[in-house]
Amino acid sequence: MKNHSLKFQTLLFAAIRTVFNTAYRMVYPFLSVFSRGLGVDISALSQALANRSLIGALGPFLAAIADRRGRKTGMVFGMGLFIIGVGVMVFWPSYPAFIIMLILTALGKYGFDPSMQAYLGDKVPYQNRGKNLAITEMGWSFSFLLGIPLASFLIVRLGWRSPFVALVLLGTIAGGVLIWAIPNDTVSKKERANIWHNFGKVFRYPPALAGLLVGLTASTANETINLVFGVWMENAFELKIIALGGTAAVIGLAELGGEALVGGIVDRLGKARAVNIGLLLNCGVALVFPLLGRSAAGAIIGLFLFYITFEFTLVSIIPMMTEIVPEARATLMAFNVAALSLGRAAGALIALPLYSWGIAASAGATVVFNLIAILALRRVQKELG
Incomplete structure (x- = not known):
């Protein structure tokens, strides 16, 4: 099979991740639409999303x-899990199918992403890896800027089931191109380590644990503000942030801006150094939240700066992590995803209790968790040089 150019493969990965992430993110803005279509209470769908x-x-x-x-x-x-997941909703539009769809598309995403990141880690030298991985991460912001508006258009024109039909078609096409464009790579029996052996390589290696701690605490810091930002705006201006015109676009553009910055400068800066800069900038934005909150315009600026600095940090973490345990690269990248999820869950647990003391307490906690991430980063920097 022809070994297609790495540039084409990287763009293909970005397109595939746009499809994956559209399915992952579209549930939130259209929760009430799917609730009515399935004939179930919105709380049932919310519980399914939490699970x-x-x-x-x-x-x-x-x-x-x-x-x-x-x-x-x-x-x-x-990719196969994803196609089956959205396909279930096409042929059996029901609440049980919705749950199956959420499970299979999430499993597909968690299977595809680390495998893709490990593939690029194998193919691209570490000093150039940031750009390629940043391009694939644009699939996250593109899903918000392109995928969700397309889903909205389809729902209005063709009904609530139509986005799932489109996702099946796009997923099947993308899967076919993936099989054609990516060369077979076999692992010899000698290199085929037991799954628990790979887990051991991660958990017995201090730099790997430190890297996971960086992602966990950084995502906790982000969620501590992210979860209460709208509440804070409602209290400060008697309106919800989501009601402000253009807020969704601001978030999407901030995410895209963070990803583009990583693609442009992270390989020259150095991955660990970029993570360090992103964490420090995110601390700075959190500290000026009370000042920015004096006006709606200031709050929008704060929202943009908070998201762009976090996205820059998060996307810089990914190429850094691909080099820590090369012999178990995909396994470590999957643990990195799990650490980010755990961090978001931890942030969600403490966000509201902290906010009861005011936005300054939330900002202070964000700074504390970011500083813990910076300390853990020092151990990673010693390993990567």
């Missing part, structure tokens, strides 16, 4: 396929 976050814990077991059977196998397996 989806637990699926991240299974990611390392799925990603181990890529370390044992090859990166292409891991990606195709994840």
Whole structure:
């Protein structure tokens, strides 16, 4: 099979992740639409979404396929789970099918992403890796800027089931191109380590644990503000932030801006150094929140700066993590996803109690968690140089 150019493969990965992330993110803005279509209470769908976050814990077991059977196998397996998941909603539009869809698409995402990141980690030298991985991460912001508006258009014109039909078609096409464009990569029996052996490589290696701690605490810091930002705005201006015109676009553009910055400068700056800069900038934005909150315009600026600095940090973490345990690369990347999910869950637990003391308490906690991440980063920097 022809080994297609790495540039084409990277763009393909970005397109595939746009499809994955559209399915993942579109549920939130259209929750009431799906609730009416399925004939169930919105609280039932909300509970199903909460349970989806637990699926991240299974990611390392799925990603181990890529370390044992090859990166292409891991990606195709994840793609297959995704297609089956959205397909269930097309042929059996019901609440049980919705739950199955959430589970399978999440499992597909958690199987595909680490396998893809490990593939690029294998193919691209570390000093140039940031740009390629940042391009694939644009699939996250593109899903918000392109995928969700398209889903909205389809729902208005063709009904609430139509986005799932489109996702099946796009997923099937993308899966076919993936099989054609990515060369087979087999893992020899000698290199095919037991899944628990790969887990041991991660958990017995201090720099790997430190890297996971960076992601966990950084995502906790972000969620501490992210969860209460709208409440704070409602209290300060007697309106919800989501009601302000253009806020959704501001968030999407901030995410895209963070990803573009990583693609442009992270390889020159150095991955760990970029993470450090992103954490410090995110601390700075959190500290000036009370000042920015004096006007709606200031709050929008604060929202943009908070999201762009966090996205810059998060996307810089990914290429850094791909080099820590190369022999169990996909497994570590899956644990990184799990750590980010755990961090968001921890942030969600403490966000509202902290906010009861005011936005200054939330900002202070954000700074504390970011500083813990910076301390953990020092151990990673010693390993990577």
